[in-house]
Amino acid sequence: MTPSRPHQPKYLQEDDISQKCRNLLPSLPCEKRWITSLYQYQGFWYPPNVLKGILACQDHFRAQDTDVLLITAPKSGTTWLKAILFCLLNRAEFSGSMQHHPLLTQNPHDLVPFLEIQPFFGQEISNLTSFASPRLFATHLPYPLLPASVKDSGCKMVYLCRNPKDTCVSLWRFANKMRSKATSEMPLGECVDAFCRGAHPAGPYWDHVQGCYKASSEMPERVLFLRYEDMKEDPHVHVKRLPDFLGCPLGKQELMDGTVDGILRMCSFDSLSALEVNKSGKLSTGLETEWFFRKGEVGDWLNYMTIEMGEKIDRVMQEKMHGSGLTL
Structure with missing residues (x-):
């Protein structure tokens, strides 16, 4: 028996968009074969309510030099x-007081809001002054679409990429969870086709990745480019590297007293997925918290895709990223 699916999450619904967004939509290319309609804005695809948040944060977000911004394509870790x-x-x-740590009772997506979703969800201007410094935000916006204040400030950006085939499978599974009860599931082959056309949320994937890769080579002091597979292989190295980049290096005592081990245990898939808040909770956007904990395994695409599907993605990525110096 196929599990029932919920109504579309609030942030995918098209009935609550700003007038600016409503006026813009008719002029944008539209893709209707996803969970909801996607519109191509400045070269990338987004649903209307996310586009509303993008327009608002582009207009109103004011980055501070002490801000930290995590940038990812969807389903990249x-x-x-x-x-x-x-x-x-x-x-x-x-x-x-690790027993009172916020991660034990709050989902990471509540603790680290998406810049284009939570702060501007349901409103044009958000008051972010209550956030203590350094403010930590996340975004699925590619580098070219970031608010001008982010690029003009001294804030730090951390980019995480993932093997495109694993990203595609995770995106497909997540998309089908979000589909309404009245909508049939998207076949994997259809998702692979959309991925290879670049017509998926925050796509094209190759442009998303290359934007921050280029920025990291031009501004290594401000943009750190990481690979999910490298972090999974040796997380200790990267958890020690991150605070160095962010300007808050681990002290000698922290390196001796197991701080890194403690953080990795708390943030592990097994630990986070076992928490009640991540088994039965719901975010303000209407998404179920359990949807964010599937497997997180490297190479899991082999359990779902045919070899032909994988080769199709490989060919597209090689073509689109030729000459960039980056291989995924």
């Missing part, structure tokens, strides 16, 4: 790195 970054930046406050 965002939840895991949100949790790790939150722990690293707030380790002094909670180091002596």
Whole structure:
């Protein structure tokens, strides 16, 4: 028996968009074969309510030099790195009271809001002054679409990429969870086709990745480019590297007392997925928290895709990223 699916999450519904967004939509290319309609804005595809948030944050977000911004394409390991970054930046406050750590009762997506979704959800202007410094945000916006204040400030950006085939499978599984009860599931082959055309949320994937890869080579002091597979292979190295990049390096005592081990245990898939808040909770956007904890395994695409599907994605990525110096 196929599990029932919920009504579309609030942030995918098209009945609550700003007038600016409503006026813009008719002029944009539209893709209707996804969960909801996607519109191509400045070269990338988004649903209307997310586009409303993009327009609002582009107009109104004012970055601070002390801000930290996690940038990812959807389904690239965002939840895991949100949790790790939150722990690293707030380790002094909670180091002596891990049993009261916010991650035990709040989902990483509540603790680290998406810049284009939560802060501007349902409103044009958001008051972010209550956020303590350093402010930590996440975004699925590619580098070219970031608010001008982010590029003009001295804030730090961390980009996490993932193997495109694993990203595509995770996106497909997540998309089908979000489909309404009245909508049939998207076949994997259809998702692969959309992925290879670049017509998926925050796509094209190759342009999304290359934007921050280029920025990281031009501004290595401001943009750190990471690979999900590398982090999974040796997470200790990267959890030590991140605070160095962010300007809050681990002290000698922290390196000796197991701070890194503690953070990795708390942020592990097994630990986070076992928490009640991540088994039965719901975000303000209407998404079920359990949807963000599937497997997180490297190479899981082989359990779903045919070899032909994988080769199709490989060919497209090789063509689109030729000459960039980046291979995924």
